[in-house]
Amino acid sequence: MVPVSAYLVVAMVLFGIGTLGVLISRNMIVMFMCVELMLNAANLALIAFSRSLGVMDGHAFVFLVLTVAAAEAAVGLAIVLAIYRNRETINIDRFNILKW
Amino acid sequence: MSLDALIFVISAVVAVFSATMMIAQRNPVASVLYLIVSLIAQAVLYVQLGALFLGSILIIVYAGAILVLFLFVIMLLNLRGKEDLGEKSPLVNQATKFIVSILFVVELVFAVRSGFVAEGIAADAADFAGFGSVENVATLLFTRYLYPFELTSILLLAAIVGAVVMARRENRDEQQYVSVEQTPPETFKEGQG
Numbered sequence: 001m002v003p004v005s006a007y008l009v010v011a012m013v014l015f016g017i018g019t020l021g022v023l024i025s026r027n028m029i030v031m032f033m034c035v036e037l038m039l040n041a042a043n044l045a046l047i048a049f050s051r052s053l054g055v056m057d058g059h060a061f062v063f064l065v066l067t068v069a070a071a072e073a074a075v076g077l078a079i080v081l082a083i084y085r086n087r088e089t090i091n092i093d094r095f096n097i098l099k100w
Numbered sequence: 101m102s103l104d105a106l107i108f109v110i111s112a113v114v115a116v117f118s119a120t121m122m123i124a125q126r127n128p129v130a131s132v133l134y135l136i137v138s139l140i141a142q143a144v145l146y147v148q149l150g151a152l153f154l155g156s157i158l159i160i161v162y163a164g165a166i167l168v169l170f171l172f173v174i175m176l177l178n179l180r181g182k183e184d185l186g187e188k189s190p191l192v193n194q195a196t197k198f199i200v201s202i203l204f205v206v207e208l209v210f211a212v213r214s215g216f217v218a219e220g221i222a223a224d225a226a227d228f229a230g231f232g233s234v235e236n237v238a239t240l241l242f243t244r245y246l247y248p249f250e251l252t253s254i255l256l257l258a259a260i261v262g263a264v265v266m267a268r269r270e271n272r273d274e275q276q277y278v279s280v281e282q283t284p285p286e287t288f289k290e291g292q293g
Binding site for chain 1: 102104105108112115116119120122123125128131132135138139142145146148149150151153154157158161162165166169170173174176177179193196197200201204207208211212228231232236237240241244245248249252255256258259260262263264265266267269
């Protein structure tokens with residue numbers, strides 16, 4: 001029988017990979033995908049806890065998180081498009097106009 | 101090893117491996133495809149945890165809609181690999197990435213050791229009939245979590261308006277539609293190159 005801690009470890013590893021991707025990636029779209037991966041890792045942890053505690057509230061949370069992720073993807077990709085239109089690149093190292 | 105554990109190990113390995121490949125790829129289209137593989141493996145884990153409805157929602161909404169949106173934007177940007185992504189980062193950034201990667205590996209080792217050594221409760225200790233079914237999820241969403249559920253509609257409305265405002269081309273002159281109609285030959289050439 002698979003213990004619930006095993007699912008939590010998988011969720012934690014996926015969240016860590018997502019964090020690492022946000023930190024080391026230079027492509028803005030890949031950064032957004034890593035944020036999606038982190039949200040999904042949190043979802044996996046919610047579902048695992050929901051299962052082990054025998055209450056389904058976690059499923060409702062996951063549903064709301066999915067909605068937030070969809071909204072975030074839509075707005076984020078629109079921002080990527082706007083930046084690309086102005087700067088002709090999506091390389092994150094080039095967006096340093098806020099640095100002095 | 102029981103069938104349950106075998107399915108868990110296979111889908112966990114696939115999910116983690118494709119997530120790693122996702123951040124290791126230089127081509128964003130390959131990254132999206134690896135993320136889809138990772139999401140399908142995670143959907144298998146969802147189903148194994150009894151979340152049948154959310155597992156199918158994950159595949160339909162994420163792999164079917166959101167990641168297609170990502171692919172669409174990547175195609176729309178028409179990235180030319182080397183010019184956009186190929187150059188080296190500054191040395192400070194590279195050092196930071198190196199340190200962060202080392203810390204990440206250390207963290208993973210600790211996480212896996214602490215997680216699997218512990219005896220742990222079985223994941224389906226508190227099972228009951230209809231767990232994770234559409235009916236039960238919907239009952240929760242429309243009774244106890246009705247207020248947050250209705251708030252998400254406002255969130256989605258804000259996201260739609262925000263996306264349209266952000267992605268709109270800022271043409272200050274009144275002739276924008278006329279000028280767009282007059283430029284198809286140029287945009288066609290750009291698309292070819």
